[in-house]
Amino acid sequence: MDGFAVIAEPSRRRIVDQLRVGARDVAGLVDTLGLSQSLVSKHLRVLREAGVVTVEVAGRRRVYRLSDEPLPDVLAWVEPYHRRWSQAFDSLADALDADRRQREKP
Incomplete structure (x- = not known):
């Protein structure tokens, strides 16, 4: 199964x-x-x-x-989506940090 x-x-x-x-x-x-x-x-x-x-x-x-590593087929299917979403969140965090630094400049 x-x-x-x-x-x-x-x-x-x-x-x-x-x-x-x-x-x-x-x-x-x-x-x-x-x-x-x-x-x-x-x-x-x-x-x-x-x-x-x-x-x-x-x-x-x-x-x-x-088990330590169950459902390898499910993990393999989910991994590309996880990677894409992680990259999107990283980009958002970078943009928010840049915006915060810009607002903190005197």
């Missing part, structure tokens, strides 16, 4: 958002998201198979965390 299909599902995006804050077990995700345990487990399986999350067994718990 490609990265876009993985994050197309809103519940999976919510899980990823929660894991961005820190590692969680299934019970913690169920409580936070208000979804059933079976639905959370289903989405975690999809995320794990896509390489978005990793799982560690800690006793009877399975603790999930974000």
Whole structure:
């Protein structure tokens, strides 16, 4: 499954958002998201198979965390836009700095 299909599902995006804050077990995700345990487990399986999350067994718990470099196809698609917008913001910052310096001249 490609990265876009993985994050197309809103519940999976919510899980990823929660894991961005820190590692969680299934019970913690169920409580936070208000979804059933079976639905959370289903989405975690999809995320794990896509390489978005990793799982560690800690006793009877399975603790999930974000992978270091998930969704390479999504990142590759977004990167040119990010670069363009960053350049535009840098240009805006330069223009504002130049304007501020011009107004500060005696």
